[in-house]
Amino acid sequence: MDVFLDIGFTLLGGPNLSPPKKIRSVLNLPENSYDRLSEIVFAENHSKPESLIDSVAKFFEIEISNGQKDEIIKFWDSQYEDVYELDYATELFSGLFELGHRVHIISNLWFPFYRKFNEVFKEFIPKLSSQTFSFMDGLRKPSSKLYQNAMERSGADPGNSIMIGDSAGNDIVPCATLGMKCIWYLSRDLPDSKLTKKRALVASFCDIYEVKNLKESLELIKKGL
Ligand SMILES: [Mg+2]
Structure with missing residues (x-):
């Protein structure tokens, strides 16, 4: 089988x-800047915070003060320092291999x-069959083109593939649409009203398995789902 893994709040947690x-x-x-900021953060290739800050300033045509720059740089650094492995992620990798x-x-x-991911899971990185990252491909989930890239890169058949991810909209719906089996890892506590909405999003698909931890994911895969 081909197993696809999300990273944020599936393998690694953070702020x-x-x-x-x-x-x-x-x-x-303003509130409506969120989509464009997501595009700059996740779908542009910035290996230094300064180039990301420049891109934001240019798009929104704003002056960013030194204090604001420092705060963004501090946040950038914290996204490396404060990121941690979620329970059972290492065991999941080992078990799948x-x-x-x-x-x-x-x-x-x-x-x-990305740096943190490479450090925490360094023993598994060389064993990965393919890696598709939004900031490298210039596209972000739930873009169907990003999933198409991932399928082409991996040579996987969606009908013989499993996705493990925490996001109903970004991971589960697009993969279920492609015909993949999906393990929906509820890694963060959500208020009931939010969870109900998310369950409604995925309700029309079969082969979606909700789990509360990664151990259950591996057990499901061992059992052949
Ligand atoms: Mg995620």
Whole structure:
């Protein structure tokens, strides 16, 4: 089988405020700037915070003060320092390789999180069959083109593939649409009203398995789902 893994809040946890939200709040940008900020953060290739800050300033035609720059740089650094492995992520990788599955990554990511991913899981990186990252491809989930890239890169057949991810909209719906089996990892506590809405999003698909931890994911895969 080909198993695709998301990274943020599937394998690694971090500060609750997402990068676009944090940057929006530092710069006092309006609510509707979120999508464009997400595009700059996740779908542009910035390996230094300064180039990301320049891109934001240019798009929104704003002056960013030194204090605001420092705050964004501090946040960039914290996205490396405060990011941690979620329970059972290492065991999941080991288990999947032991079972002989081909393992792939598909993730909306920015550079500091990417660095951390490479460090935390360094023993598994050379064994990965393919890696698809939003900031490298210039596209972000749930873009069907990003998933198409991942499928082409991996040579996987969606009908013989499994996705493990935490996001109903970004991971589960697009993969279920492609005909993949999906393990929906509810890694963060959500208020009931939000969870109900998310369940409604995925309700029309079969082959979606909700789990509360990654151990259950591996058990499901061992059992052949
Ligand atoms: Mg995620």
